[in-house]
Amino acid sequence: MPCQSSDELKILVEEARICTKNGKVANYIPALGKAKANDLSIAIHYPDGRCLSAGNIEKKITLQSISKVISLALVLMDRGLDDVFGHVGMEPTGDPFNSIVKLETMAPTKPLNPLINAGALVVTNMIKGNTVEERFLRLLSFIREMTNDSTIGYCEEVARSEFETSHLNRALCYFLKQHNMMAENTDVEQLMDLYTKQCAIEMNCLDLARIGLVFAMDGVDPLSGKQIIPTDVARICKTFMVTCGMYNASGEFAIKIGIPAKSGVSGGIMGAVPGKFGIGIFGPALDEKGNSIAGIKLLELLSKNYQLSMF
Ligand code: GLU
Numbered sequence: 001m002p003c004q005s006s007d008e009l010k011i012l013v014e015e016a017r018i019c020t021k022n023g024k025v026a027n028y029i030p031a032l033g034k035a036k037a038n039d040l041s042i043a044i045h046y047p048d049g050r051c052l053s054a055g056n057i058e059k060k061i062t063l064q065s066i067s068k069v070i071s072l073a074l075v076l077m078d079r080g081l082d083d084v085f086g087h088v089g090m091e092p093t094g095d096p097f098n099s100i101v102k103l104e105t106m107a108p109t110k111p112l113n114p115l116i117n118a119g120a121l122v123v124t125n126m127i128k129g130n131t132v133e134e135r136f137l138r139l140l141s142f143i144r145e146m147t148n149d150s151t152i153g154y155c156e157e158v159a160r161s162e163f164e165t166s167h168l169n170r171a172l173c174y175f176l177k178q179h180n181m182m183a184e185n186t187d188v189e190q191l192m193d194l195y196t197k198q199c200a201i202e203m204n205c206l207d208l209a210r211i212g213l214v215f216a217m218d219g220v221d222p223l224s225g226k227q228i229i230p231t232d233v234a235r236i237c238k239t240f241m242v243t244c245g246m247y248n249a250s251g252e253f254a255i256k257i258g259i260p261a262k263s264g265v266s267g268g269i270m271g272a273v274p275g276k277f278g279i280g281i282f283g284p285a286l287d288e289k290g291n292s293i294a295g296i297k298l299l300e301l302l303s304k305n306y307q308l309s310m311f
Pocket of ligand 1: 064117199265266
């Protein structure tokens with residue numbers, strides 16, 4: 001039986017919050033370093049429109065890597081499976097999210113999956129449009145449709161902060177260009193502009209939970225009845241969330257929690273409990289793999305208390 005009241009959630013949040021002292025806020029993107037380490041909030045969005053929440057639910061967070069699932073869905077819808085998976089693989093990795101090592105040791109040089117940075121950069125580069133503005137707006141419109149919130153935008157400070165410091169991501173792009181995984185005419189600076197804006201798209205936990213809900217319901221927005229993402233694309237995204245969504249801790253997460261989820265270095269986690277509800281979490285203190293340390297604890301408590309594992 002799923003969670004029935006925000007009071008139940010509040011108890012779990014306070015229990016999980018204790019873990020925040022063992023984590024660290026990401027600061028390799030300088031603007032993210034301003035977050036408060038002991039913050040923790042959660043929203044759950046049910047298909048009938050009911051929402052439960054605990055913590056400071058108004059706070060906006062940037063999506064960071066969570067955006068990679070959404071850009072993947074958009075690009076799969078635009079270009080089809082053959083084109084997309086001609087450029088990026090379907091396999092999980094034991095390496096960190098920003099690792100370059102497999103690009104050099106594997107032949108052909110194809111990023112292992114769309115949720116590590118190398119794969120995500122290839123996917124973002126496939127978003128259709130003539131200019132960065134046009135391409136970014138397409139992604140933003142898609143997100144606004146999923147959240148039913150036309151005010152969603154991005155945080156300029158975080159985007160700029162990442163753009164100015166993204167040397168490793170630039171290196172990944174040039175490596176991929178050299179090995180023909182990115183078109184020869186790819187302008188890396190423009191791609192970084194688009195990618196850092198994508199990662200800096202911001203929303204609160206309720207919006208995040210609503211996106212999780214659309215994935216949980218196989219691409220349908222249960223409130224409008226509209227199929228926003230085709231079922232097969234939603235299924236592919238959820239499968240990647242299970243196998244690669246929590247960086248190189250995805251195996252342990254699948255065993256202990258068993259919910260399709262995607263995390264980001266801002267401390268956000270978007271969860272999609274199949275057929276049941278969407279989850280949005282914000283807890284900026286991260287563990288050594290880059291996942292929200294208290295967010296994972298909270299999901300573990302939720303999964304155990306309400307038998308949410310899909311396995
Ligand atoms: N913008 C981040 C980067 O590419 C996203 C990483 C993440 O959230 O894991 O470094």
